[in-house]
Amino acid sequence: MSTVEKSSNIVWHECSVNKHDREQLLQQKGCVIWITGLSGSGKSTLACALSHTLHSRGKFTYVLDGDNVRHGLNKNLSFEAEDRAENIRRVGEVAKLFADAGVICIASLISPYRKDRDACRALLPKGDFIEVFMDVPLQLCEARDPKGLYKLARAGKIKDFTGIDDPYEQPLNCEIVLQQKSDTCTSPCEMAETVVSYLEGHGYLQA
Numbered sequence: 001m002s003t004v005e006k007s008s009n010i011v012w013h014e015c016s017v018n019k020h021d022r023e024q025l026l027q028q029k030g031c032v033i034w035i036t037g038l039s040g041s042g043k044s045t046l047a048c049a050l051s052h053t054l055h056s057r058g059k060f061t062y063v064l065d066g067d068n069v070r071h072g073l074n075k076n077l078s079f080e081a082e083d084r085a086e087n088i089r090r091v092g093e094v095a096k097l098f099a100d101a102g103v104i105c106i107a108s109l110i111s112p113y114r115k116d117r118d119a120c121r122a123l124l125p126k127g128d129f130i131e132v133f134m135d136v137p138l139q140l141c142e143a144r145d146p147k148g149l150y151k152l153a154r155a156g157k158i159k160d161f162t163g164i165d166d167p168y169e170q171p172l173n174c175e176i177v178l179q180q181k182s183d184t185c186t187s188p189c190e191m192a193e194t195v196v197s198y199l200e201g202h203g204y205l206q207a
């Protein structure tokens with residue numbers, strides 16, 4: 001899919017109410033928490049636990065989950081590399097709008113390619129893109145297999161499945177790594193607290 005700019009003669013229109021004004025209203029700073037990892041690594045679980053924890057502390061969040069966005073905005077995209085890139089690009093742009101709205105936007109997508117994630121990072125002001133890597137071994141993700149997709153992929157019934165016959169490029173230098181070697185290691189609530197501590201320490205939970 002081409003991302004060449006096709007719009008011409010367009011001029012940015014500035015509004016008198018800006019990001020800072022919205023952040024003052026919400027008493028928080030808009031940002032993007034980008035959760036990446038294999039299928040079954042716990043991205044959606046963490047996204048919801050984090051949203052729940054922040055919501056109960058009076059913070060305004062919104063979750064953009066890969067599976068969910070593919071039900072609507074991105075329903076025309078496959079799992080080929082080019083379509084995954086377009087999937088990530090669109091979600092990155094939507095997340096940027098949410099952050100500009102003052103919202104703590106939590107994006108949870110496999111986002112297997114480093115360059116696609118880095119392109120999303122480049123859309124945001126420095127510091128506002130917080131990459132969280134679910135560092136969970138393939139064996140554990142496959143043992144969980146809550147949707148039975150690994151089983152289908154191993155049987156050759158799903159092609160290009162991440163981790164099986166499609167690549168996953170781990171982040172080299174992300175803000176938070178959540179390592180999990182077994183299911184009893186760290187609970188979703190504990191993981192959410194790690195992210196909340198990061199946000200608190202970096203001033204995102206106040207205007």
Ligand SMILES: Nc1ncnc2c1ncn2[C@@H]1O[C@H](COP(=O)(O)OS(=O)(=O)O)[C@@H](OP(=O)(O)O)[C@H]1O
Nearest residue numbers: 039040066067079084087109110111112160161162
């Ligand atoms: N071929 C293939 N590879 C990986 N995943 C697949 C595939 N086909 C379907 N699914 C389901 O799609 C979910 C991942 O969607 P994403 O939008 O996060 O993927 S990506 O970022 O574009 O790679 C993923 O959800 P999660 O398990 O939550 O990661 C799967 O349910």
Ligand SMILES: Nc1ncnc2c1ncn2[C@@H]1O[C@H](COP(=O)(O)OP(=O)(O)O)[C@@H](O)[C@H]1O
Nearest residue numbers: 039040041042043044045144146183186187188
């Ligand atoms: N911290 C955790 N500890 C134990 N099990 C977890 C944890 N996080 C998620 N799970 C379980 O792992 C499975 C996959 O989680 P999910 O959030 O759907 O992953 P993903 O969105 O990356 O595909 C689910 O059955 C979920 O209950």
